[in-house]
Amino acid sequence: MSVAGRLLLWVLSLGVASYALIVYLSLPLGVFVHPDIRPGLQARPVVVLVHVLAAALALAIGPLQFQPHLRRGAPSVHRWLGRVYCAGMLVGGIAGVHMAFHAYGGAVARAGFAALAIAWLYTGLRAYLSIRAGDVPAHRRWMIRNFALTFAAVTLRLYVPAALALGVAFAAAYPVIAWLCWVPNLLIAQWLIAAGVSRVCAPAPAWRAPARRPAAAAGAARGSCIAAAPDRVAPCVPGTSSIAATTPREDHRFG
Numbered sequence: 098m099s100v101a102g103r104l105l106l107w108v109l110s111l112g113v114a115s116y117a118l119i120v121y122l123s124l125p126l127g128v129f130v131h132p133d134i135r136p137g138l139q140a141r142p143v144v145v146l147v148h149v150l151a152a153a154l155a156l157a158i159g160p161l162q163f164q165p166h167l168r169r170g171a172p173s174v175h176r177w178l179g180r181v182y183c184a185g186m187l188v189g190g191i192a193g194v195h196m197a198f199h200a201y202g203g204a205v206a207r208a209g210f211a212a213l214a215i216a217w218l219y220t221g222l223r224a225y226l227s228i229r230a231g232d233v234p235a236h237r238r239w240m241i242r243n244f245a246l247t248f249a250a251v252t253l254r255l256y257v258p259a260a261l262a263l264g265v266a267f268a269a270a271y272p273v274i275a276w277l278c279w280v281p282n283l284l285i286a287q288w289l290i291a292a293g294v295s296r297v298c299a300p301a302p303a304w305r306a307p308a309r310r311p312a313a314a315a316g317a318a319r320g321s322c323i324a325a326a327p328d329r330v331a332p333c334v335p336g337t338s339s340i341a342a343t344t345p346r347e348d349h350r351f352g
């Protein structure tokens with residue numbers, strides 16, 4: 098990803114996370130949302146606050162976790178922030194499932210938000226399990242997918258005003274946006290993974306050392322050079338995305 102792209106990701110993530118934290122901690126509930134949504138939020142203030150605060154924490158931390166400098170320079174900070182991110186996602190996601198069933202916009206919107214919440218929790222669980230198993234490439238792939246879903250909080254808040262500016266009625270736009278805010282994000286994440294991962298590491302090398310753990314072996318079988326041979330680092334292409342590409346040696350420290 099380009100520097101401008103990364104900067105935009107940071108600014109938008111921190112912008113929406115700050116909006117959520119500041120507004121929901123200091124102003125009456127739902128003061129800035131569309132009037133159609135407000136009664137639904139005000140009907141369940143505790144769940145809404147839990148969701149907003151926990152999910153905003155994940156959104157604020159997410160971009161930091163993709164910084165290779167942080168992983169290289171302060172791996173323990175990366176680990177701790179990762180735990181806070183996971184906690185935010187877990188709590189925010191469970192509250193999100195509950196809120197999805199009461200969301201404005203009828204069955205289509207509710208199904209869109211519920212699918213997003215479940216996909217968010219599922220990709221987070223896969224990312225967590227893969228790092229516990231020492232499979233760093235899989236952890237990276239699942240985290241890219243997971244953060245693409247976290248980023249739905251940003252895309253939703255871009256699409257709603259855009260739809261209103263185009264003259265689309267809120268009631269018509271919202272159910273569509275409940276899907277549009279995350280499905281394209283996930284497709285882009287998948288594309289980034291395919292482009293980035295395939296560029297970073299050389300094909301499965303002949304010198305592959307025996308893997309210590311089954312998950313590491315699985316990663317190696319997919320052409321990964323990270324988990325299989327920590328002492329023999331395959332070449333990385335300079336200038337590749339900091340999300341999808343970090344040096345294998347650097348990543349292996351988190352296995």
Ligand code: HEM
Pocket residue numbers: 113114117127129130134137138148149152153154155156189190193194196197198199200201202210211213214215217246247248249250
């Ligand atoms: C990715 C999984 C997420 C799901 C499934 C989800 C689901 C929902 C749902 C269903 C609502 C209520 C909408 C309605 O009543 O019509 C909502 C509201 C809200 N969510 Fe999330 N959300 C997610 C992520 C996030 C994140 C990462 C943030 C971070 C800021 C966030 C912040 C908010 C806020 C602030 C509201 C209140 C409405 C507003 O002020 O815009 N959500 N969410």
